[in-house]
Amino acid sequence: MYKVFYDSQCIYFDRFINRDRPEQVIKEIEYQTDEQFLEEFHEWMHAPDKADLLVLSDVDNKLRFRRFLGLFKEVKAAGGIVMNENREILFIRRLGHWDFPKGHLDPGEAAEAGALREVAEETAAGPLTILRPLPDTHHLYKEHHKIKIKHTRWFLMHCAGKPVLIPQRDEGISEAAWIGSGRLDEVLAATFRSVNEVLGPEISAFRNKNAD
Template sequence: MYKVFVNDRAMILTNVKEIGEDTKQYKLKKCDISQVIKEASDLEGPPISLYHKNGEKLISKLKKKIPAIYAGGGLVKNSKGEILFIFRNNKWDLPKGKTEKGEDIETTAIREVEEETGISGLQITKTLPVTYHIFRRNGSYRLKITHWFEMHTDDESELIPQLEEDITKVEWKRTSAIEDALKNSYANIKLLFVNEIAE
């Protein structure tokens, strides 16, 4: 099962038929994906799920309906146990960005964190869950598949927001500030913090 976010609402991708009485389920192979996405984004509507019998092919079947874009990002910790956040489009977020040609996903994640925050000396310490969300660009839907990594750095130099990417602030945050930031963040970012709140 996967959660695929449309705006901040999760659409369930599953190989289980009829996962709940209130849930509206569509066959992934046969559905009009544009219509399903519109329904899934309606905050007043019922929960939506997409069904395919083969659980291992759920994402590949969805990618046949919506072109995929791959991205990498980081949940970065320092020696004080703080976590690095960016502020973009009036929301707290984690640094991330699209892969470049010939680049592996770990390289993408480190490069994007460096570019968006000005931080350096990053080391990947753990692989985190992949997140999925659907957005619209130039009239067409895209599926963004973001690979996340926990990272560590001892770099204490000045943080520099990448203004050309509409990032206006970069900040290290501790536990209470993290909880406040997550109240004004995205649902797929909150998923990464289920087991990842700094001490």
């Protein structure tokens, strides 16, 4: 299933409603033409009490998802889930929310290089090694009255030792911390839905390893 996040809501691209979620929290829009869809989509975005959105279409979900992404300017970003030798995860706190370190890619910069750079800049963690790629995330946001879509490439990383962290305060980061399993629930309760839904399986694997 393809997902895009906007504020605390999720936009699903699928041909059926996920029956694990109450049907009353899902609004449906049928994607027939770009013009028709955008009109209904903007109405949904400005609704005071938005429900999650299910986008229905008679074409392949992947094709429809790509068409949707093409409606907005893409902003490329990259970041990492970083674990140290003590089996702790690196989190940053920005504007009251916990998150993983990430940031915009420079023009022509590879996602792997950008992810390593952003983690180092935002937290001073290192040395870092990329272990493998993780699922991408997409979320919509408004900037100067225009809607943009941020496409973030994520990577699982290892950090040697347990270096002292220095939050990048000029980027609005108030804290950088190594979080162990004992504080994980507290931190996840104050993070973004996309972190829990898309990167949740990696966090669950971390829990299971620490339980061994």
